[in-house]
Amino acid sequence: MTSLDKPTQNAPDAPQDAKAVTEAALFEAFGGVRGTVETVLPGLLFVTIYTINKNLNLSAIAALGVALLLVAVRLVMRDTVKHAFSGVFGVAFGVAFAMMTGEARDFYLPGMLYTLGLALAYIITAIAGVPLIGLILGPVFKENLSWRTRNPGRKKAYTKASWAWGLILLAKCAILFPLYWWADVTQLGWVLVALKIPPFLLAVWLTWVFLAKAPPPIDVFAEMEAEEAAAEERKREAARRQAPGE
Template identity: 50%
Template sequence: MTNLPGGEPAAQLDLAQRDPDHRAEPAESAEAAAAREAAASKEAADTVMKAFGGVRGMIDMTLPGLVFIITFNLTHQVAHAAWAALGLSGLFVVVRLLRRETIQHAFSGVFGVALGAWISMKTGKAENFYLPGLLWNVGYCLGLAVSALVRWPLIGVMLGPITGEMFTWRKQNPGRLAAYTKATWAWVVIMGIKPMILFPLYLAGNVNLLGWLKVALGIPPMLLAMYVTWQILLKAPPPIKAELDEDGS
């Protein structure tokens, strides 16, 4: 290619002569690129937050444990503490029903609290209030690990319906599959820290330290796992939307 006087490429001049109406496509401005990246970032963050109930869902699952340990320290009665925690969980469900919000995370919290309350009252041991949650945490980590090993990472299973891609990431989007697998392993590592810290306290019968640490380790690890997932998805290929049948199924 040769340049004409003034530095204009000959090829561009020839194109203009053959097509006077031709206009070069403008390059994406820095502002537009930043806005597009910000939108993608927000969508990824919203998707992760929605899948795990958001901050409200985490609070619904954390506060009953705080109420239990406070009530137990005040009354030294397992039954009083258990009923206080169960009552708060039930209140969360009622409030969500009145506001016509999803009760998925609140209901799961009620189930766990009810089971812990029943075991602790049955045995008379306050530390047993936290046993179902500890066992659930261990089972959850094992389930995540197995799902990643069999190439059905649970993070993808959970987020697929929310992003509209369903399970296209398994066969049509290998980069997305790799990202979901990486995120799932991140959850295994981060969420696996809790039972490693709390189970020795449970076995030692240290109710106070167990209760306070259970509350302290409730939200931060989940926020960290969600942040890591968000960062991984930001660098992943965009989702391929699943095609629905004509009847919408």
């Protein structure tokens, strides 16, 4: 049993430590404040410019330009680019759709379809017993898939969190898709921007609540290192026993 396998209630500071570890992991997994800004800024720039002058080409080019700039800044700073790159791909698909159809509202369609697909993925994987949020956060917590068979409390927490993400994203889609068909483009854009952060923060907060109350993760990497060290020690011990004069 590793230190992370042991119950936390024996140590007075363990619950606080578990919460701090969970906060740090969620911050890393979802990009924190900077990642959120990188997700929101291109869409905000698009709807702002389009609201002012109704110029689809200018709005699309500006949104794609700022997304690329955010990636360039991360590359210069030698920082992780996964969140910025995901923003670039999302904006690029939106620009491509809008340019092909000539409809400004189609800038938002790829992102909306992605949100719907992600919502269904969270719910389906939760029903199947392999909650998506566990697949995402398992490597971050260094537990990989150990929660599936060795840590039922964490599996339950991941299942609850996946349901929370799925239902929150479905509720977001229930608002956005009617607006896509019937509302003005600028109304759709501003509502979409307004719904970028609050549902995300709610889902992250619920995930933190569920995981903070769950058993600690099993550090499978530490276990593998310990097993390798033990195997090496056994080899050295066997070599000593076989040495002349032993």
